[in-house]
Amino acid sequence: MAGRRTGQADDSERPVLVWFRDDLRLADHPALHAAASAGTVAALYVLDPAQGGGAQMWWLHHSLDAFARDLARHGVRLILRRGRAGDIVPEVAKSVGAASVQAIVSPLPWLREADRGVGARLEVPLQLHVGGSLVDLSQVRAGSGRPYTVYSPFARAILKSGPPPAPLPVPVLRAAEVGAVASDQLDDWGLLPKRPDWAGGLRGMWTPGERGAAARLEAFLEDGLEGYDRARDMAGDENGTSHLSPHLRWGEISPRQVWHALGDRQGSDAQRFRAELLWRDFAANLLMQRPELPERALRAEFERLPWRRDAGALADWQRGRSGIPIVDAGMRQLWHTGWMHNRVRMIVASWLTKHLLIDWRGGAAWFLDTLVDGDLASNSANWQWVAGCGTEAQPFFRIFNPLTQARKFDADGAYVREWVPELAKLPDRWLHQPWAAPEAVLGAAGVRLGEDYPRPAIGLDEGRNRALAAFGRHVKGHARAAAA
Ligand SMILES: Cc1cc2nc3c(=O)[nH]c(=O)nc-3n(C[C@H](O)[C@H](O)[C@H](O)COP(=O)(O)OP(=O)(O)OC[C@H]3O[C@@H](n4cnc5c(N)ncnc54)[C@H](O)[C@@H]3O)c2cc1C
Structure with a gap:
């Protein structure tokens, strides 16, 4: 092979770095898929110091812990680093000798800015995949070519174009050799509350991670979906809604997986549930077109x-x-x-x-x-x-x-x-x-x-x-x- 003779690996032997963000899963992960079919895989998560929210950080700790173990079962080590992604991603890409960096598109303004920073500093391509939403939100446009600002026509436009793409299976992974690359210890990030430990109620209720997400979905399909249209509004009905929101938030399950798990079920319960998933996409669509959404009234x-x-x-x-x-x-x-x-x-x-x-x-x-x-x-x-x-x-x-x-x-x-x-x-x-x-x-x-x-x-x-x-x-x- 030419690469060996000249002493340079060709791209199919060079690792591909997957930069995980709010997509801590193995299944239906287009960036991981692209990496797995292109070469050996290295995995990175970067904690930005500006990331916050006490309860979110509790979840993130446990989600990363579960995800690192899931990756390890495939022989892949999750590299953890804290700091500005614009500096860290190019540095890690260089130290693993990555042929490219793969990630999933995010609607978050700070991550989109980080993408631009990383893209500008990387010596190899940064490829972004659609995976956090049902469809490619950049393509959902009104007749005028403008993005939608009202939910109903937005949802109709998506529904008109048929079901979202089917989810991808967990790919076969070949791990890149990254033993020498520095990684933080998750425990050192101090994401869990200590004094006081206010997380007892969270521990009692949630199982962060891809398996926890799959179990929630299964339980909802068995006990919650039937009657959802009415029960979803009843505050005291514990099975009235899916409780999938934190799993979706952290990407432990994709909206496409949830959508397709409903199969071809019709009727008001399934339709209403799909409509809620579309609200999630609609909100992401608003944030993408109006990054000031969290700070300024849109009217x-x-x-x-x-x-x-x-x-x-x-x-x-x-x-x-x-x-x-x-x-x-x-x-x-x-x-x-x-x-x-x-x-x-x-x-x-x-x-x-x-x-x-x-x-x-x-x-x-x-x-x-x-x-x-x-x-x-x-x-x-x-x-x-x-x-x-x-x-x-x-x-x-x-x-x-x-x-x-x-x-x-x-x-x-x-x-x-x-x-x-x-x-x-x-x-x-x-x-x-x-x-x-x-x-x-x-x-x-x-x-x-x-x-x-x-x-x-x-x-x-x-x-x-x-x-x-x-x-x-x-x-x-x-x-x-x-x-x-
Ligand atoms: C003031 C306010 C703040 C909210 N903040 C958040 C938030 O930070 N994160 C969040 O995920 N949801 C938020 N929601 C939306 C909604 O309350 C939650 O998504 C829902 O309660 C989650 O419970 P569930 O997974 O059991 O929902 P289900 O009824 O089972 O719905 C399934 C999924 O659809 C999506 N969804 C449902 N309703 C909405 C909605 N109104 N807008 C967007 N997506 C929706 C969620 O991803 C949810 O997991 C907020 C709603 C209000 C009124």
């Missing part, structure tokens, strides 16, 4: 809304002490498990941004710190949706009434009783509105309002009227200014 008139600065009310909301039982149940579920039911996410976000008139960015930041599925695209898009300031948003005058919502979606009170146990003995009639309960009822249930459990910072009607006035004034003021 400019909302950018200067006079939000109230109320650190005390924000802290009470965060700690599950707002005085609204359904809100507090959600916030405590979030703190304890790193996850919150979707319906309740909407209710707590609406209470914060409308009734309390607190900037959606404060709520979004808390979610990103405490959610194990904290995802910049889905989180920002959903917060903007609830606050009414996104391109695809509910109008500002639609304000969730937490009492009506609780009575509908936690009708038997099981959810509030689980997460707000100090109210558990209240009869159903008063459970969701202890502030209105007669003293005798509170006394019989052992609830001392204002002591064991707080009163809300503002009444439901008062908060709603204040929000309508503030939003209305502002939106009208903006419309007048725009017309002038």
Whole structure:
């Protein structure tokens, strides 16, 4: 072979470096596939110092641990490095003698910037593959050639083009010799909480890693999919939704795998579930075209809304002490498990941004710190949706009434009783509105309002009227200014 004779390996013998990001899996991994068919495989994960979110870092630790063991079963060692990807990826590519670097496209602005930096500094090609979304989002375009900013036409366009590509199997891997390449120890990254160790509830609920993801999907197909269309809104129904979000967030399973696992099931349950997966793609599509999504209201008139600065009310909301039982149940579920039911996410976000008139960015930041599925695209898009300031948003005058919502979606009170146990003995009639309960009822249930459990910072009607006035004034003021 020419390479041997000249002392230079030809490309089929040179390792290919797979740069893993939010795609910690072996199956349906187009970048890993490309690497496996081109040569021997080296694997790298780079932790950027700016990456954050306590609960996310807990997940990342366990996910990397599981992934490194899965790779090791194929003889491949996962190289771990911490620092700026723009410096580290070219350095590691050089030290393994890589013929190319393969990775999966990310919608995250900082990773897209890192891709540009790495691409500019690499002496070999950086090849990006579609693998984190159902379809190639750069190709989903309206007739005008522009990307979609509204969900329904976006989803229709994807559905019209048929099912997303079928998932790829785990490839046969030949490991590159990387024994001499420096790698950090995962434990030294200190991703797990120590003092205090707040992760007990997370450990009890989740199994990060590709196997954990596959088990979740299987359980959902067996026990959750049937009836999903209705049960998905019921806060206390543990099998009502798939709980796949953190696994999807970290790429331990791909959306295509989930989509194709449904097979050709039709009916409202399967259709609704597919629609939710499409919401995930839609959020990624928004972040790709509007990288400012996490920081700025997409509808400019909302950018200067006079939000109230109320650190005390924000802290009470965060700690599950707002005085609204359904809100507090959600916030405590979030703190304890790193996850919150979707319906309740909407209710707590609406209470914060409308009734309390607190900037959606404060709520979004808390979610990103405490959610194990904290995802910049889905989180920002959903917060903007609830606050009414996104391109695809509910109008500002639609304000969730937490009492009506609780009575509908936690009708038997099981959810509030689980997460707000100090109210558990209240009869159903008063459970969701202890502030209105007669003293005798509170006394019989052992609830001392204002002591064991707080009163809300503002009444439901008062908060709603204040929000309508503030939003209305502002939106009208903006419309007048725009017309002038
Ligand atoms: C204020 C707010 C913040 C949110 N922040 C996040 C976040 O940081 N990360 C995140 O993954 N989801 C977020 N969501 C969306 C949604 O709440 C979660 O995806 C869902 O609760 C996850 O539970 P599940 O996997 O059981 O969902 P299922 O009902 O089983 O849905 C299946 C999958 O579809 C996707 N999906 C479902 N609903 C949505 C949605 N509204 N938007 C985007 N994708 C969706 C998720 O990937 C989910 O795993 C947020 C919603 C709100 C209202």
